[in-house]
Amino acid sequence: MPSGSPLADAALIALAGAGFGFSLIVAIGAQNAFVLRQGLRREHIAVVILICAASDAVLISVGVGGLGSLLQLAPWLLTVMRVVGAGFLLVYGALAARRALRPAVLSTDASGARASTLAVAGTALALTWLNPHVYLDTIVLLGSVAATHGADRWWFGAGAALASVVWFTGLGLGxxxxxxxFARPGAWRVLDALVAAVMLTIAATLLLGLATG
Known part of the structure; x- marks a missing residue:
């Protein structure tokens, strides 16, 4: 319900966008699992947070701008993303399972052997841009809800983008x-087992969706 003040109305719409953004992003997924793991390792976490938050901002802007119809007009794009994304998640999940099952590999990984900035950035980009659920959530779903606010839809998008920044910063640094x-090696084994389960489950849902779609 309008408050009578344009600034107050914009703030309320932005707050609604932030709430909606949080509802989409907080769910356990491949991206969140990766951010958490990098935060625990204190390994290039600033780069990971920047990539995840900036990617969300771009995707949200595309959705608010009304380009979500592209995915509806070209459904084959989602099919391609499902196949590529599932393949990547299967490989990443297998590597996480290997770390959990092999103490020698786990020991080296948890004790300080660091991946390069490029490798970490590449993984963060892949987990974001090769996940078709990200496009459905940000471009299609969030874009559709934002459109209901008419000219104020950009305030809704700004709130959602801010929620992304807050979430990834809190998850990574927190x-x-x-x-x-996680000073105990056993805790790393549990974490990697959970990461593997999340990655492989998402990959399976992508492939099942492809088979039944």
């Missing part, structure tokens, strides 16, 4: 609070 727990 992970250090769990460092005492």
């Amino acid at each position: 992970a250090r609070l769990l460092r005492p727990v």
Whole structure:
């Protein structure tokens, strides 16, 4: 319900966008699992947060701008993304499972062997841009809801983008609070087992969706 003040109305719409954005992003997924793991390792976490938040901002802008219809006009794009994304998640999930099952590999990984900035950035980009659910959530779903606000839809998008920044920053930097727990190698095995389960489950749902779609 309009408050009578354009600025107040814009703030309320932005707040609604932030709430909607949080509802989409907080769910456990491949991207969140990766951010958490990098935060625990304190490994290029600023790069990971920047990539994830900036990618969301771009995708949200595309959705708010009304380009979500492209995915509806060219459904084959989602099919391609499903295949490529599922393949990537299967490989990443298998590597996580390997770390969980082989203490020698786990020991090296948890004790300080660091991946390069390029490798970490590449993984963050892949987990974001090769996940078709990201396009459905940001471009199609969020874009559709934003469109209901007419000319104020950009305030809704801005709120959603801000929620993304807050979430990834809190998840990545807040992970250090769990460092005492992960001082034990066994905790890393559990984390990698969970990461593997998340990645492989998402990959399976993508392939099943392709088979039944």
